[in-house]
Amino acid sequence: MGTAFKLFTVSGIAIRMHITFPLILIWAAIQFGLLAGTGWVGAWFGVIVVTLLFVIVTLHELGHSYAALFYGVPVKQIVLLPIGGVAQLKEIPENPTQEFVIAIAGPAVNFGLAIILGLIAWAFNIAILNPIDVLEGLERITFTQIFTYVFIYNIFLALFNLLPAFPMDGGRVLRALLATRLEYSRATSISASVGRGMAWLLGLWGFLGGGFFLIIIAFFIYIGASQEEAQVKTRSLLRGYTVADAYSRQARTLPPESTLGDAIQLTLTSLQACFPVCDGQRLVGMLTYPRLVESLNKYDVNTPIADVMLRDVEAVAPDDDLFAVQAKLQTSQLDTLPVMDNGRFLGIITSRDINEIYRLLSIDPDIITMRRRNWDADNRFDAF
Numbered sequence: 001m002g003t004a005f006k007l008f009t010v011s012g013i014a015i016r017m018h019i020t021f022p023l024i025l026i027w028a029a030i031q032f033g034l035l036a037g038t039g040w041v042g043a044w045f046g047v048i049v050v051t052l053l054f055v056i057v058t059l060h061e062l063g064h065s066y067a068a069l070f071y072g073v074p075v076k077q078i079v080l081l082p083i084g085g086v087a088q089l090k091e092i093p094e095n096p097t098q099e100f101v102i103a104i105a106g107p108a109v110n111f112g113l114a115i116i117l118g119l120i121a122w123a124f125n126i127a128i129l130n131p132i133d134v135l136e137g138l139e140r141i142t143f144t145q146i147f148t149y150v151f152i153y154n155i156f157l158a159l160f161n162l163l164p165a166f167p168m169d170g171g172r173v174l175r176a177l178l179a180t181r182l183e184y185s186r187a188t189s190i191s192a193s194v195g196r197g198m199a200w201l202l203g204l205w206g207f208l209g210g211g212f213f214l215i216i217i218a219f220f221i222y223i224g225a226s227q228e229e230a231q232v233k234t235r236s237l238l239r240g241y242t243v244a245d246a247y248s249r250q251a252r253t254l255p256p257e258s259t260l261g262d263a264i265q266l267t268l269t270s271l272q273a274c275f276p277v278c279d280g281q282r283l284v285g286m287l288t289y290p291r292l293v294e295s296l297n298k299y300d301v302n303t304p305i306a307d308v309m310l311r312d313v314e315a316v317a318p319d320d321d322l323f324a325v326q327a328k329l330q331t332s333q334l335d336t337l338p339v340m341d342n343g344r345f346l347g348i349i350t351s352r353d354i355n356e357i358y359r360l361l362s363i364d365p366d367i368i369t370m371r372r373r374n375w376d377a378d379n380r381f382d383a384f
Protein backbone atom coordinates (compact mmCIF):
# COMPACT_ATOMS: atom_id res chain seq x y z
CA MET A 1 0.00 0.00 0.00
CA GLY A 2 1.90 3.05 -1.26
CA THR A 3 -0.33 5.51 0.61
CA ALA A 4 0.62 4.21 4.07
CA PHE A 5 3.84 4.82 5.93
CA LYS A 6 5.58 2.58 8.40
CA LEU A 7 5.42 3.42 12.10
CA PHE A 8 7.37 0.46 13.53
CA THR A 9 7.81 -3.30 13.26
CA VAL A 10 6.74 -5.99 15.77
CA SER A 11 7.92 -9.61 15.32
CA GLY A 12 8.63 -8.85 11.66
CA ILE A 13 5.16 -7.35 11.11
CA ALA A 14 5.22 -3.77 9.78
CA ILE A 15 2.63 -1.50 11.42
CA ARG A 16 1.65 1.16 8.89
CA MET A 17 -0.52 4.23 9.13
CA HIS A 18 -2.65 5.16 6.14
CA ILE A 19 -2.19 8.70 4.87
CA THR A 20 -5.85 9.52 5.70
CA PHE A 21 -5.45 8.36 9.30
CA PRO A 22 -5.02 11.89 10.85
CA LEU A 23 -8.58 12.65 9.65
CA ILE A 24 -9.92 10.58 12.54
CA LEU A 25 -7.98 12.74 15.05
CA ILE A 26 -9.45 15.91 13.52
CA TRP A 27 -12.87 14.25 13.66
CA ALA A 28 -12.24 13.37 17.33
CA ALA A 29 -11.26 16.96 18.20
CA ILE A 30 -14.41 18.30 16.50
CA GLN A 31 -16.72 15.61 17.90
CA PHE A 32 -15.47 15.78 21.51
CA GLY A 33 -14.69 19.51 21.60
CA LEU A 34 -16.95 21.47 19.31
CA LEU A 35 -20.06 19.28 19.07
CA ALA A 36 -20.01 18.27 22.75
CA GLY A 37 -19.58 21.93 23.69
CA THR A 38 -16.50 21.30 25.85
CA GLY A 39 -14.08 23.55 23.94
CA TRP A 40 -10.33 22.92 23.81
CA VAL A 41 -10.31 20.60 26.83
CA GLY A 42 -12.78 18.34 25.07
CA ALA A 43 -10.84 18.53 21.79
CA TRP A 44 -7.64 17.41 23.56
CA PHE A 45 -9.54 14.71 25.41
CA GLY A 46 -10.91 13.45 22.09
CA VAL A 47 -7.47 13.32 20.48
CA ILE A 48 -6.02 11.44 23.49
CA VAL A 49 -8.76 8.81 23.79
CA VAL A 50 -9.00 8.20 20.03
CA THR A 51 -5.20 7.79 19.84
CA LEU A 52 -5.48 5.25 22.67
CA LEU A 53 -8.37 3.60 20.83
CA PHE A 54 -6.00 2.99 17.92
CA VAL A 55 -3.35 1.60 20.25
CA ILE A 56 -6.04 -0.90 21.31
CA VAL A 57 -6.96 -1.53 17.66
CA THR A 58 -3.27 -2.30 16.95
CA LEU A 59 -3.19 -4.80 19.84
CA HIS A 60 -6.40 -6.35 18.45
CA GLU A 61 -4.78 -6.75 15.00
CA LEU A 62 -1.63 -8.19 16.61
CA GLY A 63 -3.92 -10.78 18.23
CA HIS A 64 -5.05 -11.91 14.75
CA SER A 65 -1.47 -11.73 13.46
CA TYR A 66 0.10 -13.92 16.18
CA ALA A 67 -2.68 -16.49 15.78
CA ALA A 68 -1.99 -16.52 12.00
CA LEU A 69 1.76 -16.89 12.52
CA PHE A 70 1.04 -19.76 14.94
CA TYR A 71 -0.55 -21.66 12.01
CA GLY A 72 2.28 -20.68 9.68
CA VAL A 73 0.21 -18.09 7.75
CA PRO A 74 2.49 -15.14 6.85
CA VAL A 75 1.30 -11.65 7.87
CA LYS A 76 2.11 -8.97 5.28
CA GLN A 77 1.40 -5.91 7.43
CA ILE A 78 -1.05 -4.16 9.73
CA VAL A 79 -2.56 -0.98 8.29
CA LEU A 80 -4.33 1.61 10.45
CA LEU A 81 -7.16 3.41 8.63
CA PRO A 82 -9.53 6.09 9.98
CA ILE A 83 -12.29 3.47 10.26
CA GLY A 84 -10.14 0.84 11.97
CA GLY A 85 -7.22 -1.50 11.48
CA VAL A 86 -6.56 -4.37 9.07
CA ALA A 87 -4.11 -7.23 9.54
CA GLN A 88 -3.27 -8.34 6.00
CA LEU A 89 -2.68 -12.07 5.93
CA LYS A 90 -1.14 -13.83 2.95
CA GLU A 91 -4.24 -16.05 2.85
CA ILE A 92 -7.23 -16.91 5.01
CA PRO A 93 -7.03 -20.61 5.89
CA GLU A 94 -9.98 -22.69 4.70
CA ASN A 95 -9.51 -24.96 7.69
CA PRO A 96 -12.46 -23.98 9.97
CA THR A 97 -10.51 -24.43 13.23
CA GLN A 98 -7.65 -22.21 12.01
CA GLU A 99 -10.00 -19.53 10.67
CA PHE A 100 -12.00 -19.61 13.91
CA VAL A 101 -8.91 -19.21 16.12
CA ILE A 102 -7.41 -16.42 13.95
CA ALA A 103 -10.75 -14.54 13.86
CA ILE A 104 -11.52 -14.87 17.55
CA ALA A 105 -7.97 -13.90 18.62
CA GLY A 106 -8.61 -10.17 17.95
CA PRO A 107 -11.75 -9.77 20.11
CA ALA A 108 -10.12 -12.10 22.68
CA VAL A 109 -7.31 -9.53 23.12
CA ASN A 110 -9.95 -6.84 23.89
CA PHE A 111 -11.86 -9.06 26.31
CA GLY A 112 -8.55 -9.92 27.99
CA LEU A 113 -7.60 -6.23 28.29
CA ALA A 114 -11.07 -5.37 29.64
CA ILE A 115 -10.73 -8.05 32.33
CA ILE A 116 -7.22 -6.83 33.30
CA LEU A 117 -8.40 -3.18 33.41
CA GLY A 118 -11.47 -4.22 35.42
CA LEU A 119 -9.21 -5.98 37.96
CA ILE A 120 -6.92 -2.92 38.14
CA ALA A 121 -9.95 -0.67 38.71
CA TRP A 122 -11.16 -2.99 41.47
CA ALA A 123 -7.72 -3.29 43.13
CA PHE A 124 -6.91 0.44 43.04
CA ASN A 125 -10.44 1.70 43.58
CA ILE A 126 -10.68 3.47 40.21
CA ALA A 127 -14.30 4.39 39.51
CA ILE A 128 -15.51 3.42 36.03
CA LEU A 129 -17.60 6.46 35.08
CA ASN A 130 -20.50 6.85 32.69
CA PRO A 131 -18.85 8.02 29.41
CA ILE A 132 -21.68 10.48 28.69
CA ASP A 133 -21.32 12.09 32.13
CA VAL A 134 -17.56 12.40 31.51
CA LEU A 135 -18.18 14.49 28.40
CA GLU A 136 -20.87 16.68 29.93
CA GLY A 137 -18.89 18.02 32.83
CA LEU A 138 -15.46 18.04 31.16
CA GLU A 139 -13.44 20.92 32.64
CA ARG A 140 -10.10 19.20 33.01
CA ILE A 141 -8.76 15.85 31.88
CA THR A 142 -8.23 13.25 34.61
CA PHE A 143 -6.72 9.76 34.67
CA THR A 144 -10.06 8.22 35.70
CA GLN A 145 -11.84 9.67 32.67
CA ILE A 146 -9.25 8.30 30.27
CA PHE A 147 -9.22 4.97 32.10
CA THR A 148 -13.01 4.80 31.70
CA TYR A 149 -12.81 5.36 27.95
CA VAL A 150 -10.03 2.80 27.43
CA PHE A 151 -12.01 0.22 29.43
CA ILE A 152 -15.21 0.88 27.47
CA TYR A 153 -13.43 0.96 24.09
CA ASN A 154 -12.12 -2.56 24.73
CA ILE A 155 -15.58 -3.92 25.48
CA PHE A 156 -17.02 -2.03 22.49
CA LEU A 157 -14.31 -3.30 20.10
CA ALA A 158 -14.76 -6.91 21.23
CA LEU A 159 -18.55 -6.84 20.85
CA PHE A 160 -18.64 -4.77 17.65
CA ASN A 161 -16.11 -7.00 15.90
CA LEU A 162 -18.10 -10.07 16.84
CA LEU A 163 -21.10 -8.87 14.80
CA PRO A 164 -21.75 -11.81 12.45
CA ALA A 165 -20.95 -9.84 9.27
CA PHE A 166 -17.99 -9.92 6.85
CA PRO A 167 -15.47 -8.34 6.95
CA MET A 168 -15.90 -8.26 10.73
CA ASP A 169 -14.36 -11.04 12.80
CA GLY A 170 -17.83 -12.30 13.71
CA GLY A 171 -18.49 -13.02 10.01
CA ARG A 172 -15.41 -15.27 9.89
CA VAL A 173 -16.36 -16.93 13.17
CA LEU A 174 -19.83 -17.64 11.74
CA ARG A 175 -18.40 -19.03 8.50
CA ALA A 176 -15.90 -21.21 10.39
CA LEU A 177 -18.71 -22.62 12.57
CA LEU A 178 -20.94 -23.27 9.52
CA ALA A 179 -18.02 -24.78 7.59
CA THR A 180 -17.64 -27.54 10.17
CA ARG A 181 -21.00 -28.88 8.90
CA LEU A 182 -21.45 -27.40 5.42
CA GLU A 183 -19.38 -27.04 2.28
CA TYR A 184 -17.02 -24.04 2.49
CA SER A 185 -18.63 -22.01 -0.32
CA ARG A 186 -22.12 -22.69 1.05
CA ALA A 187 -20.96 -21.57 4.52
CA THR A 188 -19.55 -18.40 2.93
CA SER A 189 -22.78 -17.63 1.04
CA ILE A 190 -24.87 -17.93 4.21
CA SER A 191 -22.43 -15.76 6.22
CA ALA A 192 -22.34 -13.17 3.41
CA SER A 193 -26.17 -13.02 3.35
CA VAL A 194 -26.28 -12.57 7.13
CA GLY A 195 -23.64 -9.83 6.72
CA ARG A 196 -25.65 -8.00 4.06
CA GLY A 197 -28.78 -8.20 6.24
CA MET A 198 -26.74 -6.77 9.12
CA ALA A 199 -25.48 -3.96 6.86
CA TRP A 200 -29.08 -3.01 5.93
CA LEU A 201 -30.07 -2.89 9.61
CA LEU A 202 -27.02 -0.80 10.57
CA GLY A 203 -27.58 1.56 7.62
CA LEU A 204 -31.26 1.96 8.54
CA TRP A 205 -30.28 2.68 12.14
CA GLY A 206 -27.81 5.28 10.84
CA PHE A 207 -30.51 6.99 8.75
CA LEU A 208 -32.97 6.96 11.64
CA GLY A 209 -30.62 8.98 13.81
CA GLY A 210 -27.71 6.66 14.65
CA GLY A 211 -25.33 8.92 12.77
CA PHE A 212 -23.32 9.17 9.59
CA PHE A 213 -20.54 6.90 10.88
CA LEU A 214 -22.95 3.95 11.09
CA ILE A 215 -23.98 4.47 7.46
CA ILE A 216 -20.33 4.37 6.37
CA ILE A 217 -19.70 1.20 8.38
CA ALA A 218 -22.88 -0.38 6.96
CA PHE A 219 -21.61 0.41 3.46
CA PHE A 220 -18.22 -1.24 4.16
CA ILE A 221 -19.89 -4.31 5.63
CA TYR A 222 -22.14 -4.66 2.58
CA ILE A 223 -19.20 -4.40 0.16
CA GLY A 224 -17.02 -6.64 2.33
CA ALA A 225 -19.64 -9.39 2.49
CA SER A 226 -20.14 -9.39 -1.29
CA GLN A 227 -16.40 -9.35 -2.00
CA GLU A 228 -15.75 -12.27 0.32
CA GLU A 229 -18.48 -14.28 -1.37
CA ALA A 230 -17.21 -13.46 -4.87
CA GLN A 231 -13.63 -14.33 -3.93
CA VAL A 232 -14.56 -17.71 -2.47
CA LYS A 233 -16.70 -18.47 -5.53
CA THR A 234 -13.81 -17.60 -7.86
CA ARG A 235 -11.40 -19.72 -5.85
CA SER A 236 -13.66 -22.74 -5.81
CA LEU A 237 -14.42 -22.44 -9.55
CA LEU A 238 -10.76 -21.98 -10.52
CA ARG A 239 -9.55 -24.80 -8.25
CA GLY A 240 -7.54 -27.33 -10.19
CA TYR A 241 -7.01 -25.01 -13.17
CA THR A 242 -3.58 -23.75 -14.07
CA VAL A 243 -1.94 -21.12 -16.25
CA ALA A 244 -1.67 -23.75 -19.02
CA ASP A 245 -5.50 -23.77 -19.25
CA ALA A 246 -5.79 -20.05 -19.94
CA TYR A 247 -2.66 -18.31 -21.22
CA SER A 248 -2.32 -16.79 -24.69
CA ARG A 249 0.11 -18.72 -26.88
CA GLN A 250 0.17 -16.25 -29.76
CA ALA A 251 1.74 -13.42 -27.79
CA ARG A 252 3.75 -10.79 -29.67
CA THR A 253 7.11 -9.86 -28.21
CA LEU A 254 9.62 -7.10 -28.85
CA PRO A 255 13.41 -7.49 -29.09
CA PRO A 256 15.34 -5.18 -26.70
CA GLU A 257 16.86 -3.20 -29.58
CA SER A 258 13.44 -2.26 -31.03
CA THR A 259 12.26 1.33 -30.51
CA LEU A 260 9.31 3.11 -28.92
CA GLY A 261 8.11 3.67 -32.50
CA ASP A 262 8.02 -0.11 -33.08
CA ALA A 263 6.06 -0.52 -29.86
CA ILE A 264 3.46 2.04 -31.00
CA GLN A 265 3.14 0.22 -34.33
CA LEU A 266 2.64 -3.14 -32.61
CA THR A 267 0.17 -1.67 -30.10
CA LEU A 268 -1.97 -0.30 -32.92
CA THR A 269 -1.86 -3.39 -35.12
CA SER A 270 -2.22 -6.17 -32.54
CA LEU A 271 -4.66 -7.08 -29.76
CA GLN A 272 -1.94 -6.54 -27.19
CA ALA A 273 -0.93 -3.40 -25.34
CA CYS A 274 1.70 -4.95 -23.08
CA PHE A 275 4.75 -6.66 -24.59
CA PRO A 276 7.30 -9.04 -23.14
CA VAL A 277 10.79 -8.01 -24.25
CA CYS A 278 12.71 -11.11 -25.37
CA ASP A 279 16.30 -11.58 -26.39
CA GLY A 280 15.83 -14.78 -28.39
CA GLN A 281 13.93 -17.10 -26.02
CA ARG A 282 15.15 -15.25 -22.95
CA LEU A 283 12.81 -12.79 -21.26
CA VAL A 284 14.65 -9.58 -20.37
CA GLY A 285 11.79 -7.22 -19.45
CA MET A 286 8.29 -5.97 -20.15
CA LEU A 287 6.91 -2.88 -21.83
CA THR A 288 3.51 -2.08 -20.33
CA TYR A 289 1.10 0.41 -21.91
CA PRO A 290 1.41 2.94 -19.03
CA ARG A 291 5.20 2.70 -19.30
CA LEU A 292 5.03 3.28 -23.08
CA VAL A 293 2.86 6.40 -22.64
CA GLU A 294 5.08 7.70 -19.85
CA SER A 295 8.21 7.13 -21.97
CA LEU A 296 6.75 8.94 -24.98
CA ASN A 297 6.30 12.02 -22.79
CA LYS A 298 10.01 12.01 -21.98
CA TYR A 299 11.86 10.48 -24.94
CA ASP A 300 11.60 10.44 -28.72
CA VAL A 301 10.28 7.52 -30.76
CA ASN A 302 13.78 6.27 -31.65
CA THR A 303 14.61 5.39 -28.04
CA PRO A 304 15.41 1.66 -27.65
CA ILE A 305 12.88 -0.36 -25.61
CA ALA A 306 15.76 -1.69 -23.47
CA ASP A 307 16.19 1.82 -21.97
CA VAL A 308 12.60 2.16 -20.76
CA MET A 309 11.25 -1.38 -20.17
CA LEU A 310 10.35 -2.75 -16.73
CA ARG A 311 13.01 -5.12 -15.45
CA ASP A 312 12.70 -7.83 -12.77
CA VAL A 313 9.22 -8.83 -13.94
CA GLU A 314 8.03 -11.92 -12.13
CA ALA A 315 7.10 -14.68 -14.56
CA VAL A 316 4.61 -17.48 -13.95
CA ALA A 317 4.90 -21.16 -14.94
CA PRO A 318 2.33 -23.19 -16.93
CA ASP A 319 1.48 -25.34 -13.90
CA ASP A 320 0.96 -22.38 -11.53
CA ASP A 321 -2.44 -22.24 -9.86
CA LEU A 322 -4.77 -19.78 -11.67
CA PHE A 323 -6.28 -18.30 -8.51
CA ALA A 324 -2.81 -17.53 -7.13
CA VAL A 325 -1.83 -15.94 -10.46
CA GLN A 326 -4.93 -13.75 -10.34
CA ALA A 327 -3.86 -12.52 -6.89
CA LYS A 328 -0.34 -11.95 -8.24
CA LEU A 329 -1.73 -9.84 -11.12
CA GLN A 330 -3.63 -7.72 -8.63
CA THR A 331 -0.75 -7.17 -6.20
CA SER A 332 1.84 -6.51 -8.94
CA GLN A 333 -0.58 -3.97 -10.49
CA LEU A 334 0.29 -5.37 -13.91
CA ASP A 335 -2.37 -6.42 -16.35
CA THR A 336 -0.12 -9.00 -18.00
CA LEU A 337 2.42 -11.53 -16.75
CA PRO A 338 4.85 -13.51 -18.92
CA VAL A 339 4.59 -17.31 -18.90
CA MET A 340 7.94 -19.10 -18.78
CA ASP A 341 8.89 -22.75 -18.69
CA ASN A 342 12.47 -23.49 -17.61
CA GLY A 343 13.76 -20.20 -18.96
CA ARG A 344 11.79 -20.56 -22.22
CA PHE A 345 9.20 -17.86 -23.03
CA LEU A 346 5.80 -19.43 -23.81
CA GLY A 347 3.29 -16.57 -23.88
CA ILE A 348 1.37 -14.20 -21.65
CA ILE A 349 -1.49 -14.37 -19.20
CA THR A 350 -3.79 -11.41 -18.50
CA SER A 351 -6.64 -10.67 -16.08
CA ARG A 352 -8.90 -10.93 -19.12
CA ASP A 353 -7.76 -14.51 -19.78
CA ILE A 354 -8.66 -15.44 -16.20
CA ASN A 355 -12.02 -13.65 -16.41
CA GLU A 356 -12.80 -15.57 -19.60
CA ILE A 357 -12.13 -18.97 -18.06
CA TYR A 358 -14.06 -17.90 -14.94
CA ARG A 359 -17.12 -16.92 -16.99
CA LEU A 360 -17.03 -20.16 -18.95
CA LEU A 361 -16.65 -22.23 -15.79
CA SER A 362 -19.60 -20.36 -14.22
CA ILE A 363 -21.77 -21.60 -17.09
CA ASP A 364 -20.51 -25.18 -17.11
CA PRO A 365 -17.42 -26.54 -15.33
CA ASP A 366 -17.11 -29.35 -17.91
CA ILE A 367 -16.56 -27.01 -20.87
CA ILE A 368 -12.90 -26.61 -20.01
CA THR A 369 -12.20 -30.22 -19.08
CA MET A 370 -13.55 -31.40 -22.44
CA ARG A 371 -11.27 -28.99 -24.30
CA ARG A 372 -8.18 -29.78 -22.28
CA ARG A 373 -7.00 -32.82 -24.25
CA ASN A 374 -7.14 -30.90 -27.53
CA TRP A 375 -5.10 -28.05 -26.10
CA ASP A 376 -2.39 -30.43 -24.97
CA ALA A 377 -2.19 -31.78 -28.51
CA ASP A 378 -1.98 -28.25 -29.94
CA ASN A 379 0.76 -27.42 -27.55
CA ARG A 380 3.13 -30.01 -28.99
CA PHE A 381 3.08 -28.19 -32.32
CA ASP A 382 3.40 -24.81 -30.73
CA ALA A 383 5.84 -22.52 -32.52
CA PHE A 384 7.40 -21.09 -29.38
Ligand SMILES: [Zn+2]
Residues within 6 Å of the ligand: 060, 061, 064, 106, 107, 161, 169
Ligand atom coordinates in the same frame (compact mmCIF):
# COMPACT_ATOMS: atom_id res chain seq x y z
ZN1 LIG B 1 -10.49 -8.18 14.20
